[in-house]
Amino acid sequence: MRAMAEIHRALALALAKERDLKVLAQLSKCAATLVMNAPYPAIPNGLVRGLLESEFSVVQQVDRRKGSTALCACIAAMTSLFNAADIPEDCIRQIVQQHRVLDYFISELQSSSSWPLAETLSLLGTLVNRIPSTVEPYQGTMWILISQFSKDRDPVIRLHSLRLLGRLLVADSSDGKQGDTKLIDDQLALDVIASCWNDSFHSVRAECVSCVGDFPLRLWASLDDQQVDNLVDRMLKALQDPASGVRMTTLRALFPLSLRLNRPTNAVLESISHVAENDVAVAVKAKALQSLGSIVMHSSAFISRRTLSQSLRAAREGMLGHEPMRNSAIRALGALGHYVERWRETNSSRASVLMDIIESLLKVPIIHGDQKDFARNALLALKGTEDALMINSSRSLLQPDDEIAISTTLATSLQAILDKTLDFRLLCTALKVTRLGLGMAILSSPYWSLMVQAFRLIGSNNNLDFHIEWKSCWMELVVLLSDLAERDPDALQLTEVLTYRETALMMVAVLGQSSFLSSEDLAVIEGVLPSEFDRGMTWEQRRSSVSMLARLVSRFSDESVHWETLKRWIGSLVWESDGFKSPTSV
Incomplete structure (x- = not known):
């Protein structure tokens, strides 16, 4: 770190003394690269101030008629310095005010239309983004400049003027920030x-679309219905722009736009679904499906039967495409499943749509068999099914045969995941998905047996990394089994497959909180509980186990037979070692 600080001091000194513009440009690039990549928080902010002051001295003293490319590189390097996340805003504000930076740059913008304008506009946009208050005194002048440079014959200058407009829109205070x-x-x-909407340069057209997506609520509220409709129509027509970048930007902008307008979204969803089905670019299709899911998930507007059917068709077709499309399609189906609960239709219509979604989701693990891809999409299918079934009233629409079919397919999907990979993060996420949404009533014993089998395989591995991740998976299983015990009176039957010591211990503890557990069940529990617990358990695991078993003591303290049994169990968990003493309170 000390060597890094010395390098920065040397750069600051060189920048202060050097007068050759090309050398200054290279030094500026070097300084910006170091600031962006070095472990900078440990280096005093005074060095940052020194670098910035040197940069501003360069810009203010050089002759702009010589070496405009090198000067442009200096300004670009300054922009990189401003974007460094570790530079405090107070430091930037002090430097900007001390050197009257905005006065200098705006005067240059008014007197020139050369290439460095683009980077200068970029620097001003960065200042707007970091500290909006620095540009307040210059608002009028900057708006005149934006209007002027948006018509410049250089497309790059037009692009940067619109980007500056976008920064001002984002920084506008109408949302209370x-x-x-x-x-x-x-x-x-x-x-x-x-x-600029029909500009010949596709990046300018894309920036126009992005600006509309950044309109604050106050601006939308100031427009009449005709103006809003015209803007929305323009946005939907931009979905057919010949440049894929414009179409991608439009899809990104339609989500915030649909939230702010709070209007019927049928036309927007139908246009997005059309793109998802017919666009020639895979990336655009994937983005369309992602936008479709986001709008459906968060919009409060009513979706018609025709629009919902078209959206479902687009999502189902997307599941047969390339990987980005599949993942986005699964999320879109999950969002549509959420919407079924709010859909103002008959129960039979809602049940039909819900089963259509579920059947589509559960085909994913079977269609795609690539090892890594397979596991990921199988998990996403579980997640999507969780989304579709998360609300009790939606789940009540299913018939008993439907629940059995879903449970069987989920068990098959999990078996396929286990056959392909023992990825811990994947398994933990599968546990969370199952625990949070599916409601234990529709899950069968084979599913739980498979889950326990996975934990046995993981627990038998001697690799240290396996056991580090195992703890996280284990705790997810504990909470999941606890939920099951609360919902299912026959949960004790699962103890027959729980032979792994730690899992058996936690099963006892969580069942102790179940309203279905009676004192007679303790005999069943004792049959699967090891007489001596594994001494290799961590201190945190033992402490957690003691706490949970103590709850059993409190529940059965009035029955002397079981009281002695529980005391023996707790005593086998508590031992004296460095940093741990037997908890007398227990």
């Missing part, structure tokens, strides 16, 4: 976007 500051002129923003 920046006090009462208003950084944008509504009418000028609309005029600039309208003038």
